[in-house]
Each structure stands twice: as structure tokens, then as C-alpha cells.
Amino acid sequence: MQGKTRTELYKQFLDFITFEVQHERQKENRRLLNVFVWSFILPAVTSALLMILIKTGALPRAARNYLDWAILIFPVSFALYLLSAEVLTQIPATIKRGGIATELTQAAKEGLWREKVCEGMRRTIGSSASDWKWLTASFRIDLEKMHNRTRYLTALAGAVFYLILQGVDLLGDEPPQVAWMKSPMGWIEVSQNDFSQFIGLGLFLVLFYLSGSQTFHSLSRYLNCAELVKTTLDQNKT
Structure with missing residues (x-):
């Protein structure tokens, strides 16, 4: 460990995180x-099996009316299982102890996770305090660059998708329906589908940014x- 350069230590640090x-x-x-199994595979297999049984006459044709229910029963059952296992079981403890106590319990779990990870870092890298200071500073710089790249890509994606939407409108066969909106600057010409496009574009950019931010926070x-x-x-x- 003593003969390793800081670059090698940083690579080892990143490998540990990976x-x-x-x-x-x-x-x-x-x-x-x-x-995936409960929401797609099982409904697809059940639907195909029921269709085969109906075509072969093993089931009456009236069974087609219940085909949708047979498809929905698997994802709904799995969703109810997850809801009861992860959410409903926490409700009595939340009511009894309060929301703050529940949050502190989660903080205690995070503390156990940090202790395990810190022990693994010390055992795997095992460097000096000055090297750890350099490692944390370097990783903080890289995380900040990652966060800035997420902001840049979000802005770039917004500009690109806006131009694509405008191009689709211009290439459309039907002329755009135009409305007039009164503003302090006077009457402004506004396309009726601009509002829905901006809503869709805004939701996409929010999801895009949150996806990148989740990696940053992780x-x-x-x-x-x-x-x-x-x-x-x-x-x-x-």
C-alpha cells in the first residue's frame, strides 16, 4: 500500500465504489x-393459455369476457403484496412512535450502512490521512463535474427536443391552429398545441434531470x- 501513487489509490477507491x-x-x-415476471410474463402466459383453451373448446367463448381480469390479477396481486409488505406494515409503528421516530430508525439503518462501507474502505485501501484527504477532494471534484454535466445535458436535451417539436409542426400536413392571447405587451399569436408540447417537454426534462441527480446523490x-x-x-x- 505504501508504494502506491495517489492516482493508483484513487483508481482503487473508484473500483471499490463500483x-x-x-x-x-x-x-x-x-x-x-x-x-417483470408478475406484470408481463405471467399475464402473457395466462392470456395465451386461456385463448388456446377457448379456441379448442375446453372453455366456453363467454370466458373471453373474463380475460382482462385474468391478465390484471397478477400485477394487482403483486402490487398489493408489495404495498402490504413495505408500506402497510410500517403504518402501526409510525402511528405508535410518530413520524420523527420512524425517520430516525431509517437514519440508524443508514448509519449501519456507512459503518460497513467505511470499514470496507479502510480495509481495501488502507492509506494515510493525507491520502484520504486527496481522495475525498478528487472525488468531490468529479461529482461536481458529473452534476454540472447533468445540468448541461438537460439544457441541451430541452433545446434539441424543442427544435424537433417545432420541426414536426412545420412539416405537418395540416396548418397549425392559431389562437390569440392577450398579454401586457398586447395580443400574442399562440399555437393551440404549444401548451401541451411545453407540458410534455417540461415533464421529460424533469425526469431526465432527476435521473441524473439520483446517480449524483447515490x-x-x-x-x-x-x-x-x-x-x-x-x-x-x-
């Missing part, structure tokens, strides 16, 4: 697989863990 993120993502992937948790490791080493040194 491994931890992939480990957490595997749990989410298993959950998404369950959602990686910020590891920056906080690195800060805790650096603080601990500083305290041990003094």
Missing part, C-alpha cells in the same frame, strides 16, 4: 425481475463515507 454499487444493484435487479453517500474515514484517521493521528 463493486459496492453493482452489489446493491443486483438486489434491485432481482426486484425488477419479480416485477455516489455522494460514498463521498460521505470517505469523509468519515478521513476524519477518523485525523483523530487517531492527533
Whole structure:
């Protein structure tokens, strides 16, 4: 460990974060697989099986009326299971202890996660306090660049999609329906579909920005863990 440069230590630090993120993502992937199976695979198989049974005469043709219910029963059942397992079970504790106590319980779980990650960082990297100071500063710079890139891409996507929407309107066969709106500057010519386009564009940009920000905040948790490791080493040194 002593002979490694700070660049090598930083790469090792990033590799550790990558491994931890992939480990957490595997749990989410298993959950998404369950959602896909219950929401798409089982309804599709059930629908195909019922159609075959109806065509072969094993089921009466009146069973077609219940085909939609047979398709919906799987995703609805899975949604009710998730609701009861993750939300409804927390309601009695929330009522009994209060919302603040529930939030503090979640904070305690986050504390256990930080302790586990910090221990893994110290065991995997095991560098000095000055190196950890450099690692945290470098990672903070990269996270800020990532956040700025998300803002830039959001603005760029908004401009591109706005031009695409305007181009679609100009290339349309039907002339745009125009309305007049009164404003303090006078009467302004406004296309009737501009409002719906702006609403759709705004929702898309919000989702696009939140998606990038989620990655930023997820990686910020590891920056906080690195800060805790650096603080601990500083305290041990003094």
C-alpha cells in the first residue's frame, strides 16, 4: 500500500465504489425481475393459455369476457403484496412512535450502512490521512463535474427536443391552429398545441434531470463515507 501513487489509490477507491454499487444493484435487479415476471410474463402466459383453451373448446367463448381480469390479477396481486409488505406494515409503528421516530430508525439503518462501507474502505485501501484527504477532494471534484454535466445535458436535451417539436409542426400536413392571447405587451399569436408540447417537454426534462441527480446523490453517500474515514484517521493521528 505504501508504494502506491495517489492516482493508483484513487483508481482503487473508484473500483471499490463500483463493486459496492453493482452489489446493491443486483438486489434491485432481482426486484425488477419479480416485477417483470408478475406484470408481463405471467399475464402473457395466462392470456395465451386461456385463448388456446377457448379456441379448442375446453372453455366456453363467454370466458373471453373474463380475460382482462385474468391478465390484471397478477400485477394487482403483486402490487398489493408489495404495498402490504413495505408500506402497510410500517403504518402501526409510525402511528405508535410518530413520524420523527420512524425517520430516525431509517437514519440508524443508514448509519449501519456507512459503518460497513467505511470499514470496507479502510480495509481495501488502507492509506494515510493525507491520502484520504486527496481522495475525498478528487472525488468531490468529479461529482461536481458529473452534476454540472447533468445540468448541461438537460439544457441541451430541452433545446434539441424543442427544435424537433417545432420541426414536426412545420412539416405537418395540416396548418397549425392559431389562437390569440392577450398579454401586457398586447395580443400574442399562440399555437393551440404549444401548451401541451411545453407540458410534455417540461415533464421529460424533469425526469431526465432527476435521473441524473439520483446517480449524483447515490455516489455522494460514498463521498460521505470517505469523509468519515478521513476524519477518523485525523483523530487517531492527533
